[in-house]
Amino acid sequence: MAAGLAVLAAPGVLRAQGGTIKLGFTAALTGPFNEFGEGIRRGAEIAVEECNKAGGIRGRMAELAEVLDDQLVPDRAVQNLRRILDNKEIVGLMCPSGSGPTLAIADMAQADGRPFINPQAQTPAIVYPNGVDKPPRPNLFSISIGNLAESEKLGLALAGFSRIGVVHESTGYGVTGADLVRKAILARKPGARVTLESYNQRAQDMTAQLVRVQRAGAEAMLVIGLGADFAVIRRNMSRLNMNLALFGAAGAVTVPYIEGAGDLVAGTRAVNHAAFGRRPMHAEAQKFVDLYRAKHGTDRWYGPDAANPLVSLAGTVGSGYDCINLLLDAIRRSGGTSPAEMIAALDQTKDFAGATIPAVSFTPQNHVALKVEDLGTYEMLKRGDRVVLELRD
Missing domain, CATH: 3.40.50.2300 (Response regulator)
Structure with a gap:
């Protein structure tokens, strides 16, 4: 573990104090x-x-x-x-x-x-x-x-699409993240069409939001929320036969998403820490x-x-x-x-x-x-009975 810039007291000295x-x-x-x-x-x-x-x-x-x-x-x-x-x-x-x-x-x-x-x-x-x-x-x-770094990374990942749906939870995290991602996309592709749809945490059906994204002709969709909610969204997408590029923010692609969506997670791309995906x-x-x-x-x-x-x-x-x-x-x-x-x-x-x-x-x-450089874009893949995330950039 690296030390900080300067030692503020004598090295290794903790002034006499008792207890833990x-x-x-x-x-x-x-x-x-x-x-x-x-x-x-x-x-x-x-x-x-x-x-x-x-x-x-x-x-x-x-x-x-x-x-x-x-x-x-x-x-x-x-x-x-x-x-x-x-x-x-x-x-x-x-x-x-x-x-x-x-x-x-x-x-x-x-x-x-x-x-x-x-x-x-x-x-x-x-x-x-x-x-x-x-x-x-x-x-x-x-x-x-943070939303700022994450939105920049997601903006880069989504810049190749012209019509994008952003489905986000209605919390401060979701609302702020969606707005920042929209701005990041438009900064790179001013003519892009970004459709924003919100949902409440722990909602059991997001069909109405997904239908509106579908009607907007989205080529890609980003989910900003928690894994359990993302699993509901992915299952709803399957029932609607929605086949589009699917992305998740860091809060979305977690164990509850994998457990809740099962094989449907394959192909999902997500932004997360690059540290655990790099080799070595x-x-x-x-x-x-x-x-x-x-x-x-x-x-x-x-x-x-x-x-x-x-x-x-x-x-x-x-x-x-x-x-x-x-x-x-x-x-x-x-x-x-x-x-x-x-x-x-x-x-x-x-x-x-x-x-x-x-x-x-x-x-x-x-x-x-x-x-931003501490983040990577991953793709979720199914290998046998396991889900793995491979770093793409």
């Missing part, structure tokens, strides 16, 4: 979207275990002191965070899984002042509430696949993959193929792993656990080797690590 280094978060650990929250929890646990196996930080062990379940419900995330923030021993936190819960807690997190790192939520307003040309929230950092993987990605497989085997997060982990492992488990490691690295470099010390260290992070992003860097003006 306590960290916390709320996430969707159960419920229909638990692949996200349970995933980041698993990654966080591996990061803490590795830190403690190495002797902790100046002899102090790390601990996940508060890990609460919000089921991706914003109100529950707010209630959980209030409880977590009441624990003044907690020095660093991860944001919840998902844009809705994270937007709901962002102002509270900023007012509290302790450092937060966002593993998954994509809406730009989480980090930049006043616009991306204005300063970020001072204590909120992000390693997630960069060193930190390979290290993380080996750690996860040793602890959990080839489970539903990893996938059935030991040699080729599912790319979605990066955006769930890998993101949780990187978030906790970034918080611990800030403590290691700063020599302290106060908000001011940790935030100053995070602001000086330079080329930190993460599992999901090969070189994470932050500055006081830039609190978003992921860049």
Whole structure:
């Protein structure tokens, strides 16, 4: 794991303090979207275990002191965070899984002042509430696949089509993502026709939206939403005999999509972290993959193929792993656990080797690590009884 730009205190020195280094978060650990929250929890646990196996930080062990379940419900995330923030021993936190819960807690997190790192939520307003040309929230950092970078990558992938349907969930993530993708497509192909259709999370039928996309003569369709909903859409498409190029945003192509749509997933293309699709993987990605497989085997997060982990492992488990490691690295470099010390260290992070992003860097003006070049376009293929994702670009 690479160190940051500058050592803010004497190397390896953590000023005399007692007890463990306590960290916390709320996430969707159960419920229909638990692949996200349970995933980041698993990654966080591996990061803490590795830190403690190495002797902790100046002899102090790390601990996940508060890990609460919000089921991706914003109100529950707010209630959980209030409880977590009441624990003044907690020095660093991860944001919840998902844009809705994270937007709901962002102002509270900023007012509290302790450092937060966002593993998954994509809406730009989480980090930049006043616009991306204005300063970020001072204590909120992000390693997630943000809407801005994702829309640029999707715009490139869809630029070869003249008529495109964008079917998106009605959340902040979906609405913002659809608007940004539309702008990215039109910037590259001004004459393109982009049809936008929204749906509510967990809807059991999207036929009406798909018929409108079909009537618009779409040659390609993009789904911006979560995997379980994407599976419903794909099954609806099959019943309507819709045969067009199908794309998914990072939140769509996950284990619930594969489980829910079965063989129908073949041919779907998606944008996701490039790190796990490149061969050889960069060193930190390979290290993380080996750690996860040793602890959990080839489970539903990893996938059935030991040699080729599912790319979605990066955006769930890998993101949780990187978030906790970034918080611990800030403590290691700063020599302290106060908000001011940790935030100053995070602001000086330079080329930190993460599992999901090969070189994470932050500055006081830039609190978003992921860049367009960190993303890849994958195609889902069926090989025997397995679904694999192959990196196309």
